[in-house]
Amino acid sequence: MPELGAFRFLYLNAYSFLLLFSACACFGVPLYMIHPLFLLVQIPAGLCCMHFSIKLFATWKDKKRKYAVLMAKNQQEFREETFEIFMQAPCGRLLVRTVLYDLGVPQKYRDLVKFKKGFRESLKDNCTPVKTVVYTSEDFK
Numbered sequence: 202m203p204e205l206g207a208f209r210f211l212y213l214n215a216y217s218f219l220l221l222f223s224a225c226a227c228f229g230v231p232l233y234m235i236h237p238l239f240l241l242v243q244i245p246a247g248l249c250c251m252h253f254s255i256k257l258f259a260t261w262k263d264k265k266r267k268y269a270v271l272m273a274k275n276q277q278e279f280r281e282e283t284f285e286i287f288m289q290a291p292c293g294r295l296l297v298r299t300v301l302y303d304l305g306v307p308q309k310y311r312d313l314v315k316f317k318k319g320f321r322e323s324l325k326d327n328c329t330p331v332k333t334v335v336y337t338s339e340d341f342k
Contacts, residue, residue: 205265213264213295220254257292264296271300279306281313288316289323 211218227247232239267287274283284300287293294317301307318326 205268209299210261213292213299214258214261215295216291217254217257220250220257224248224250224254260292264292267296268300271296272303275300275304279304279309281309281316284313285316288313289318 224247227243227250230243232243271283271287274280284297287297297313298307298310301309
C-alpha cells in the first residue's frame with residue numbers, strides 16, 4: 202500500500218489550502234483604504250475562511266484512516282458501494298480519486314459519479330432536521 206507522503210498531503214488538502222489562501226487574500230487586500238466599513242465584511246470573511254481551513258487540516262489523520270479502510274475493502278475486488286459516502290463532499294471525492302489511482306483503476310471514477318448528489322439535493326438533505334437516536338446499555342456504565 203502506498204504511503205501518504207507530502208504530495209498526497211497537498212492533494213488531499215487542496216480545499217484546505219484554497220481556504221487558507223482565501224483567508225490570506227481577505228486579510229491582505231487593503232480595502233479599508235477605500236472605506237473603513239469594508240473591515241466589517243473583510244475581517245469576518247477572513248476569519249471564517251481561516252476557521253474552516255484549520256478544521257479541514259485537522260482531519261488529516263481521519264483521511265489517512267479512511268484511505269487505509271478503502272484500500273483494504275477494495276484490495277481483493279472493487280466494491281463501488283464503499284465509495285458512496287465519500288462522493289458527497291469535495292474532500293471525499295479527492296480521497297476517492299487517490300484510492301482509485303492507487304488501486305490501478307482510475308477510470309472507475311466515472312462509474313462512481315452516479316453517487317454524487319446534486320446541489321439542491323444535498324442542500325435539502327443538510328438543511329432538514331434528522332432524528333437522532335441514542336442507544337444506551339446498562340453494561341457500558
